[in-house]
Amino acid sequence: MTAELVRGQNHPLSQARLEIRVSAGTPIVAAATIGDEQGKVHGAEWVAHPGTPTLPGLEVSRQAAADHRLAVDLDAMPDAVHRVTVLLALPDADAPARFGAVAAPFVAVTGLDGTEIASFTLTGLDTESAVVALELYRRQGAWKVRAVGQGYAGGLADLFGDQDLPGAPALAAGIHQAVARGLARSVPAPPPSAADGDRARQPAAPARGGEHGGTAPQGAHGPVTPASTYGAPGASDGPGQPGPHPSAYPGAGSADPAGPEPASGSPVDYSHPRRQNAAPPPPPPTAPPAAPGQPAQPVAGDATGWSMDERLYNQVWGMFEDLARTTAAYRSAVDFAESRMDKELDQVLSDPRSRIGGQGDAAREAARTRHEALVDRAREALDRDLAQLAAEADVVEPALPPAYARWDNPVWHGYRLPMEIPMALRLGDLRLPEAERIRVPMLVRLPLERGLWIDSGRSGSLDGSFADSHELRRLALETAVAHAARLLAVYPPGEITVRVVDPAGSGAQALAPLVHTGVLDAPPAAGAAGVAEVLARLTERVDLMQMAIRGGAADSLPPGLDTAQQLLIVNEFPHGFDDRAVNQLRYLADEGPSVGVHLMMVADREESAGYGPLLDPLWRALLRLTPLADDHLADPWVGHAWTYEPPLVPPGSQVLQQVLTQVAEARRSWNR
Template identity: 55%
Template sequence: MTAELVRGQNHPLRETRLEITVSAATPVLSGSTAGETLRLYSQDACVHRFPVELDAVPASEERVSVVLALPPGVRFGAVAAPYVAVLGAGSGAELASFTIDGLGDESALVALEFYRRQGAWKVRAVGQGYAGGLPELLRDLGLKQPEPEPEPKPDPAPSAAQPVAGEASGWSMEERLYNQVWGMFEDLARTIAGYRSAVGFAESRLDQELDRALSDPRTRVGAAAEAARDQAMARHTDLVDQARAALDRDLAQLTAEAEVVEPALPPAYAGWDSPVWHGYAVPDEPSMAVRVGELHLPEQPALRIPMLVRLPLERGLWVDSAQDRRRAQDVAVALAARLMASYPVGGYALQVIDPSGSAASALAPLVGSGVLREPPATGAAGVTTVLSRLTERVDLVHMALRAGAPDALPPDLDPAEQLLIVNDFPYGFDDRAITQLRYLADEGPSAGVHLLLIADREDAHEYGPVLDPLWRSLLRLTAVPDDHMADPWVGHAWTYEPLLPPHGSQVLPLVLRQIAAARQAYGS
């Protein structure tokens, strides 16, 4: 759990390989100091990430400081409060964060301090500002300001490094691309947060200045009042323009990165319109994640971030059919096909419950391709049969795991991950079937049984709060664009876009036929 620090507060660190994230409303110079060593990072962006290796700090040094500095002429009191987060480089978990507010004329500050106590490292929120800027800060820390190196004059080169697909850390290209997509997701979230914070600050300051002007009877009317209002509006416009310019610069960089990364994504990460699907072959190993949609924010709707979910699924999926039932069925079928395509031959199996048979048309690609080992179960009897079989499977797997004998399962038990598609829930379900489904939602993922529910929550209103734990346990996806997704960093409301093949495309049946043919060839 993240520790949200205030000035002077300290917090123990459970990791020593750290990544520092800095978010500001204007381009900022960031860096770290240890002893007489000063490392500074680029001032071209509002969001920075840089590493701090505490294990590499010499034993003679007890402190490492994280410093921020603004360009000449800019002060922290005129922009939104900067935000600094400490992440574990190994786990990726956010360990501590600090929003540095209450600043005025300062143009440089010591944000955080890492210090060693009895062999263990802690972080302290400092927030000490310096009106004299970086030179005063460095003098206070006993450091000399680094002399700028003379810039060579080579042939004209791009002002910023060109983005490269797979430049994130990871053991494989797939893992590097996964980490890069998540890095883009975080960068966009924090960039938009900085912009919104800056605009909010400008609006708040405008209101305060107008209130002050109106509260004084001497300046409420006349030329002086008009001049005060004009000056306040000009300062507001200047702040908003600065924030928008910084936002546009960062968005352009992220857009350029997305244009490079998207074509490099493997099938499991790629959109249905990607050419990579036309050369699809069943993989030898399961993918580490799968794309279940796209996310975007209103400031830049054209910049879509792939929504990647780790495999095997840790929670079930729920396609909300409230707005378009047939489209929800199509989205679920496309998701099921994508999940199957992310696993090797025999690694994934589908089972379908369609009590009323209303999804027959949408399920036709799955049925016609032969990827279903059994036809969709219909009626109350079909619901009971499938749920009983999967519940028994989960029980057996858990008993074997608790006994420390995972290989002691019955020989006829299919080792493949199981995906159960349930259409029109809760139609055809009695109380016992609902209890079994809730059990599968809670205990199934750890036993290799996963749910893909197609349902309108209103259809189950008669059950009241009984089903609330079920809905909360599932990842809600929608059949139409909907802004119900939240990021884990700042909590923006992201618009989710479901994934469907382009109209008239044959990519879905092509992929399903490939999977069925591979199964037949391997006798699976």
């Protein structure tokens, strides 16, 4: 039976291998310290945090997330360790900056099978931005858990200082820097769903994420994970952007003028009486009913949503999360089987009587047999889930609209200019090594709330063997052109403008589809003077838009100002850029998305390293993508390293040229 703890209450722990599951309403940083018998933390090497996620018997998440799983093995703790303290903090650059503005974090101590041992809800927090959630401590050879809930308004620096940890401010700053570095590799989480239960699939078995740690609580499935407030597309609507999708505020509306007057003194109900208070249920399945005992046949668009686009978007995110969790369950089961076999073999070797002879051989063979049986059962469960996901992918992929579809999807052959901006855009595919056949579309919400960095360095190759730097640069720019073409194709005519900066003129071949079809308002800017002119114009646009929005005078913008969304493609950075231009790029990356200015960098991260600290904020503000398959992205639930595949146009295909030609003709008609 689960013990629901309150502050100061403790509970005995009967298991050594544990998981500490954290669930919060916003991305948080999870860390832990180990202390001696007096509780003293002797230095930074006694702290597990995203920059140093593992200590003996302890592993924490490598990134900030709304949900975490911390792995603890009390038997593996050094003899000098008598206390493990679990810490939670809000990211340094995140908002809100206090726990009182978000849902109370929930912490649970569970066994490896997911059974809760003790739980604690951290209520009563206000201005605190860091908190000691709970501690595991050893008394007379037995371990217990105690609910703490001690908060610190000064953040991690004050928390570490209270523990008399030397160099507390520097350690806290290092943790936040590690979290910021991890942002560039995170796939943005989807925005909150309007209703739970939109995925009929069973949740994956309890698991700890492999290398990267951190996953959502058991049973959370479908795209219901709270969106990251520091970069998740669709998480919030910035000034000047279109309002949220209707599903974000399902009960919003105005009172029916024909409705009855409210009673005197009673609260006014502003919801529309004919609108549901939640997103509509998924449409009835059109597939034939499944045979008894067999899984239901997958149907495209069976998730919750107001439109087919939204249902497909939610379904894709549900598939992404399901694949992450079922793979985490398999990896956790294999890890448990190997750990159990190692422990049994150690016991055999520790007994001198069983080291030699038939008795020892039999014990070792029995341990290996049990290990194989556990792995086989885990693989069987994984194969069953993967078969269902593969069947769903086979149904969903052909039904996707152009914004979500691959370039080889037949939907592009019947392409027509859209009348409104879609919910999201496909930036490529994601896959895991356990499920090579399944490709999950990587969708991000529109308008983009984060720019893109197309890395043209050697790190873009999965095995690092792609040595031709010139070919890599060409592929990187072609990838950027494919992304830009897709953006132009899914926006209504006149609602997005693409500008290109190519200081050395080296991208003429790759940029030809944009230049020759006439979708660009101006030729690519060349030389340092061209770079300065384009950056000055876009920086001025951001300033004017922000002043107009903040002053509530949007109608006072200068006549002729292009108020369409702006996409700036920067090629061959840092060639042609001085410190002033780099600072302008940083400004556009930070402030531009809120007023419709988006940045797409095509550059080699290693070659750009000479800018040092000046470049780091720009790198962290953008989502890194690659022109070749690379396993650099992590999901927001478990933190798996996903292989990213860019959305390249099939060799010999004319689909991109045909689409851009239609876009150019529509732009010319719109401008007349």
